[in-house]
Amino acid sequence: MPLRINTKSHKQYNADAFTEVDYIDLIKIYNSLKDGMSKPEDWFDKEKKKTAKSNLSGLLKKRKKLIKKNLKSRIKRVI
Structure with a gap:
């Protein structure tokens, strides 16, 4: 190139x-x-590198959902 x-x-x-x-x-x-x-x-x-930011944002949202899901399942087990 x-x-x-x-x-x-x-x-x-x-x-x-x-x-x-x-x-x-x-x-x-x-x-x-x-x-x-x-x-x-x-x-x-x-x-401008918008694609990298939007990709990272999406990955962080998925990670946050997984953490919440895991925490909810752990709380249910304890209760």
Whole structure:
């Protein structure tokens, strides 16, 4: 899979098509970030990972139901 660089201008570059001008632009972005003149959000799109969160949420809900079920069965045995 080729390396892709996503910026807010929606430009995507293949590593094979990367030129010296593109490299200079990245150096300018790096220097701006390093000097505190801009933030990463100013230059790069933030990837959202909703699938991982929703999957984890579902697993936690299932686990909670199993725990409740086990506790109820234990309480019935004691009583």
